[in-house]
Amino acid sequence: MQVGLYWLALLASCIALAVAAGAAALVLAKPKGSGRMVEIYEAIKQGAKAYMNRQYKTLMAFIILLAVIFAVTVDYFTAGRSGSPYFPYTGLSFLVGALFSALAGYLGMSVAVECNVRTANAAKSGLREALSTSFKGGLVMGLCMVGLALLGVTLFYWLWRNPLLFAGFGFGGSLVALFARIGGGIYTKSADVGADLVGKIEAGIPEDDPRNPAVIADAVGDNVGDVAGMAADVFETYAVTLIGAMLLGWPLYTKSNNVAFLEYPLILGAIAIFSTIIGALTVRAKEGGDPTSAILRGIVVTAVLAIIGFSLATWQLFGHLELFYSALIGVVIVVLLAVLTDYYTSYRHSPTRSIAEAAQAGPAINIIRGLANGLESAFLPTLVIALGVIGAYLLAGGLSDAYMGMYGVAIAAMAMLSIAGIIVSVDAYGPIVDNAGGIAEMAGLDPKVREITDTLDAVGNTTKALTKTFAIGSAGLAALSLLLAYMNEVASYKGMADITKLTSELSLASPKVIFGLLLGGGLVFLFASFCMKGVARGAFGIVNEVRRQFKEIPGIMEGKAKPDYAKCVDIVTRTGLRGMALPGALVVLSPIIVGFAFGPYALAGLLIGCIVAGLALALMMAKGGAAWDNAKKFIETGAFGGKRSPAHAAAVVGDTVGDPCKDTAGPAINPMIKAINMISIIFAGLIVALTLIP
């Protein structure tokens, strides 16, 4: 019965891509508007493409080098060990994964760029039209990411069967996503922070004002950072979660000879795609209605359909529902995280209001209060995820079979990720309407257009915070299942039938494990510091450049002279690209060095140390940043003196500090903790064979 069910996944991913293509055609058929709008669109398109091309070109040599290294090390080792003929499995799948991830980012960026201007234009005819255009753009992205990831993994599974052979696909995806998050994140926040600091605060001109020389860099940044980075990130999380679940299904499959353990994650993905397409169809707003409810409806319909489908599929495949309960836990985690995020970041609740209130005593107290809330907001989501791990493990039958327990954790992660399609649609919609508003401002459209995009944008802010917590939570759960997969690989390379044989080496009382744990915690902080530093450097450059242009270009403030936009684009491009080197090297080299020098068990400690510290730090940064942002927005509604009050000025400082936290360092930690786990899985065999400390 089970054999061949993965064709369902192949079908679903093709349908996802076809629907995405259809929606893209619908969007592209809409008019771009005219005049200044098109000019700006062209400038953004050109800037975004130029950056993406340079980013990928910069990475290409590195990616090819890594692929060759994998092919001549890991793949030779695998062939030698199994006695099968040599084939560059890891090198090849790594290349394809990197390519797919790059494609995902590129597609995301292109769709967004095309969609921004059309949404601005559609907003001329009202809210309904604007929502429909922007949401379609988001949907294209969501379906593309999920479709590409499912397609890639299913194809490799069809060809090679053994998930360990195509683990490289996941790492390729992770690595490119990592670079996209870092480079794009530094780019977008350098431009954003720099533009705001001089334009809004010093010169007192509005956001997105065309007199600001950094305004084009800022608009480009939104597309290459928030959108392309997020697209590559979701693609890779989906792909590595699938692979992680299959890796943990492998020992169950070899024991039971039941391929369902390998194909079940694929089936979950397929079911969720069908649910997503139906759910997306329900997203329609009436003119004057509340777009929030339309969007939430889409998510709820998708989740409910997916849950029903999961239960049927689980029963069909296994004859019992144990694994379905684990999958259900994954969906429940998403809901709980969403509620917590709303509580900690929306200004309807006290935490964010307290930050706004603190702004009355100046920027320092505003920032201290925001840091305090950020730190606090890391706790409950961590508790939810920790409880989720225990629950998924136990419900899957972990008490009687540790392998089933671990598989349950991976299935919870996969269930969470399976609905990423609809979540991305909603997330991508945010930057699209934001940019549409920017274009409307820059092109000097009727203020009513900006009002409509602002209404949509307010919804976007809520959903953006939701998706960020989704991204971190799913990254944490995915990374944990990768960690378990890594330990399984080590056990298997050690020639142990059972992972429980390894436990004396993986004990918390082992100095190697303690060493790894401590180092892993420190590593995440170091990684985050590189990201923050990149933004500090880039924004500093932009501030100086914008100040210079305001001073040296006569007539610029009167709108008579055109600012030198290209110069600002150039600064952030260089900072973004330069900023990728150190954190990238850190992620690739540290597990390899620790693995070979201190052994596979120290490396296991390092991996979970990264997850523990990374989860807390990423949550703190994402939520703290969002809360600062919304505290400022709360003041802008008239609280504590409203716009232009001292409290507002203080809140702007907090918002600016939060920017690189929530949009650069925080999100970059997600691919980081997965990439570091993936490379460890790939090198596990070699590390076991060649380490200095066994």
Next chain:
Amino acid sequence: MQVGLYWLALLASCIALAVAAGAAALVLAKPKGSGRMVEIYEAIKQGAKAYMNRQYKTLMAFIILLAVIFAVTVDYFTAGRSGSPYFPYTGLSFLVGALFSALAGYLGMSVAVECNVRTANAAKSGLREALSTSFKGGLVMGLCMVGLALLGVTLFYWLWRNPLLFAGFGFGGSLVALFARIGGGIYTKSADVGADLVGKIEAGIPEDDPRNPAVIADAVGDNVGDVAGMAADVFETYAVTLIGAMLLGWPLYTKSNNVAFLEYPLILGAIAIFSTIIGALTVRAKEGGDPTSAILRGIVVTAVLAIIGFSLATWQLFGHLELFYSALIGVVIVVLLAVLTDYYTSYRHSPTRSIAEAAQAGPAINIIRGLANGLESAFLPTLVIALGVIGAYLLAGGLSDAYMGMYGVAIAAMAMLSIAGIIVSVDAYGPIVDNAGGIAEMAGLDPKVREITDTLDAVGNTTKALTKTFAIGSAGLAALSLLLAYMNEVASYKGMADITKLTSELSLASPKVIFGLLLGGGLVFLFASFCMKGVARGAFGIVNEVRRQFKEIPGIMEGKAKPDYAKCVDIVTRTGLRGMALPGALVVLSPIIVGFAFGPYALAGLLIGCIVAGLALALMMAKGGAAWDNAKKFIETGAFGGKRSPAHAAAVVGDTVGDPCKDTAGPAINPMIKAINMISIIFAGLIVALTLIP
């Protein structure tokens, strides 16, 4: 040969206390000055005593309640299990530990208060006299803390022999230190930040200006927060490290019947006390000479003498030097941490200068850059400690005997702590000269007096950063040895002859351990958030109150009307006391809840999760804060526009944000990670017996 060598420790601790008393008499014999100086001294003394009394009174009921709980739970359990007659070992030793810790804090505060005014007075006759007075004050404190801790532990050892029976002494010390750090830290930083924000920034009056209504609260805070908090903290670290080492020595003792394993840590403490007294005698500055070299000389002489003594004692006791190498590693860690701290926080080096440079682009970039550097500065110290753990484990012979390895880690921690006496002398000297400067300013003394205290204070800033890293590093290492002791207790209560039998339960692949690890990371963030929130709340209150007084009291700015100092003291007192409740409850309850609900292995995960995240976060906060402070000081030397430039204003915001990081949340994490381990050790038996999940 070995029996009775602990008399050496008894002797050393008595000598330490006697020398401290002698030094105290010398300081008290010096004149306090006259007039306004004495008035201010009286006000500070009264405020500090009032706060300390209220703090201890608030805690008393809680401490007694806990002692009773220990006596009727843990002690009954122990008696029932061993079949020996009931005696409230834990309850009693806990009470004594709390009392000693409170005494340490009270003594520290009193010495500082008496010393501040006398140092200000001594500065009238020059640098040499001022250094001698202030350093003597520091020495009194250093010797008292170390003497009290060694005395307490040695007495209990003499009476009861089994370290597990007096583990309560360590927890009592930890708990009071925890509250002192939180309450005192919130007090001092609320007052400091609030006073600076309105006084320095809004009203433009100098620091310590008597027209500022918060100035007395600020001066009181320096004594109850920085000094008393630090004193209680060092006392407890010393005590728990000793107890931790003895707990890990216990299984070695029962195996070999060699009491040296129990007494060796006491001997190390005794040797270091003799070395400290000799080292302190070498601290003398020539008039016009550099006080830094005098102070460093004291530390170096102490360390060298201690190392020589350690090697002789180790050879004498064990006939080989293996454990000496572990001890040596402890001392080497201190040196490396000192070098790293200097690199990351002194403005002679690029990291701090880069923060100052970033201030030119405004407060936001200054803070982003500071956050980035703080995150980065957590990495290398973590690496040093992680390598130290492996080194101490291996050198002690951990490869052939895991118990020797774990004991080696504890010995490294003990060696590190043994020289705490000289480190505290140097640390306490900092706030004393700082306060002396404040008194000179408030009393309107000759500007030359302030110049001398400023010279001494500049040195104090370097040494303060050193000791903070020392405190965090030693706390990390101490907490790790407590964690190992906890796991040993669990193994022993489980009736296992050997800790390695436990390992399948303590494996990183166990969902309980993963649950604990994740939760532990989140817990530290939550704890830090409570501390930061306390400061935000208190500072907010002070800002409003000072603004009100400036507005409502006529003639206050002209110095004609006296501000209402008491009102500000009252605000920070209430905030400080109120701020202790939640974090205190968190530390006491979370290990108990997790232990009983999720079992002793989930709790082990929680403990190390706390250490991993706590170490990184505490390092980040301590160093980030110090770097912001020094970046501001660098600008004040004339860089980037100097005082009153926009860069300076921006740097002041960064400095203010850093204040609660480096002086409240960061230092509070140290006792937190030890207290949470200590209570777990105490409850280990009950948890093993009664947990829901075995």
